[in-house]
Amino acid sequence: MKIRKTAKAHPGRDLSMEHRPPARLPAGIAAVLSVLSSSAVVIDSEDRVLRASAAARSFGLVKGDRLMVGELLALARQVRRDGEIREGEIEVAGTKFGGRTTSFAVRVAPLGSGVGGGGLVLLLAEDQTESRRVEEVRRDFVANVSHELKTPVGALALLAETVEDAADDPDAVRRFAGRMRQEASRLTKLAQDLITLSRIQAAEPIPDPIPVDLSIVVAEALDRCRMKASAHGIDLEAKGDPGLVVLGDEDLLVNALRNLLENAVAYSPEQTRVVVSTTRVADDVAEISVADQGIGIPQRDLERIFERFYRVDPARSRATGGTGLGLAIVKHVTAAHGGKVTVWSKVGDGSTFTLRLPIANQPRAAAGNSQPPAATSAREALP
Secondary structure, three states, X not given: OOOOOEEOEOOOOOHHHOOOOXXXXXXXXXXXXXXXXXXXXXXXXXXXXXXXXXXXXXXOOEEOOEEOEHHHHHHHHHHHHHOOOEEEEEEEOOOOOOOOOEEEEEEEEEOOOOOOOOOOEEEEEEEOHHHHHHHHHHHHHHHHHHHHHHHHHHHHHHHHHHHHHOOOOHHHHHHHHHHHHHHHHHHHHHHHHHHHHHHHOOOOOOOOOEEEEHHHXXXXXXXXXXXXXXXXXXXXXXXXXXXXXXXXXXXXXXXXHHHHHHHHHHOOOOOOEEEEEEEEEEOOEEEEEEEOOOOOOOHHHOOOOOOOOOOOOHHHHHHOOOOOOHHHHHHHHHHHOOOEEEEEEEOOOEEEEEEEEEEXXXXXXXXXXXXXOOOOOHHHHOO
């Protein structure tokens, strides 16, 4: 039996039962109920609550000695009448203003005529809200991946047919072969991003962190993006504090910074600059900022840009070879290193993405050996 509609609070109170003494729950059963992780409730033959776990009360299933959810009370009465165990699913609306709806998998069973004078019913409710959310995310992810794969795969199939038809035209074959290479590269990039995302999206710390010099991360990421930036007439610059070291995975950090740089290049006009800065903002916190002079991001999109496959401009993203996973990878890589990513942006003025990362536990360089930063942030380094 499944109950899909949202449950309403229902007191179910019978005044004729007020003066009857409640049944007593045997000590052994009470001890077992106290260690259950589920929301557990035992009601007597007159629907009074004999025992309720703290979870059952916090979810609003029980108030005082009354079961407050009408669907659960109806199930309990049916079980008491015929002795059959019943299972179902219910949704309970939050009792507070703006409270979320909680989904429960419930199981209702009689405790037997020899327990507590008979008529006792046990109700177990397991919160399924998070598992449902994860399942919805999984379904959306599969649907999005399928959609993203369909475009290049379809293009490859069409191009292959065209090449076959143009076998006698060498120029056409070369032209279409070049298009096929582009689509194949797009598929490879998507597969690589999916593999990277699957490695780090569990939001768990890096399993075997090692000291990573941020100046090396910046240099490697800039090197990987320099050719694409030069092709667009965009200068890449690095400024900031030297000798900043974090614990983590160098490849993942380079990947995250490369994604930010590629986005900055893709969404910036020619003859502009992209500046990467590394700054110590506290004794135990470092920042890596990427600032561009690009088109900027509308305010309405800022909260969603780190979602997988979300694109502010889908047509432009696909034209530049983007997979829609770059910023999601940045977010998860930063979280895996115990940090946080933030963004500032204004349409027409550009964007600044900042990674805040905990610095490795090591002595700070002597003041006499330190060099002043060229700019306190990447945004300040831009004219």
